[in-house]
Amino acid sequence: MNREYYFVYILTNKSNRVLYIGVTNNLARRMYEHKNKLVKGFTQKYNLIKLVYYEVADDITFAIKREKQLKNWHRDWKIKLITDSNPDWKDLSLNGEMPK
Numbered sequence: 001m002n003r004e005y006y007f008v009y010i011l012t013n014k015s016n017r018v019l020y021i022g023v024t025n026n027l028a029r030r031m032y033e034h035k036n037k038l039v040k041g042f043t044q045k046y047n048l049i050k051l052v053y054y055e056v057a058d059d060i061t062f063a064i065k066r067e068k069q070l071k072n073w074h075r076d077w078k079i080k081l082i083t084d085s086n087p088d089w090k091d092l093s094l095n096g097e098m099p100k
Contacts, residue, residue: 006063008070010053010082011043016089018046019078023067027054031093051093053082 007027011020011034020043024030033039035049042048057063070078082089 003058006057006060008055008057008063008066009051010078011048012050012052013047014050018048020048021067021070023063050091052086052089052091054092
């Protein structure tokens with residue numbers, strides 16, 4: 001039986017000024033949608049196509065709860081979370097750094 005994984009992720013844009021937090025069961029597909037502007041709304045408006053952070057969960061309930069938790073965090077806490085795991089704020093969707 002295949003195990004399903006869920007991803008809580010944070011996107012930003014070139015300037016690293018706007019943050020977006022989302023959840024998905026297919027991070028590669030979701031990044032394709034964001035990068036190709038297939039997702040209408042906030043991410044498209046602010047050109048949020050740079051994946052700077054993600055977490056993996058095996059329970060959708062936990063993933064959604066974590067997404068909501070991160071959305072309620074202060075901006076400084078989100079920045080520290082990103083910087084602790086990705087100090088240069090590299091786009092993790094490039095160069096095979098993102099799970100398939």
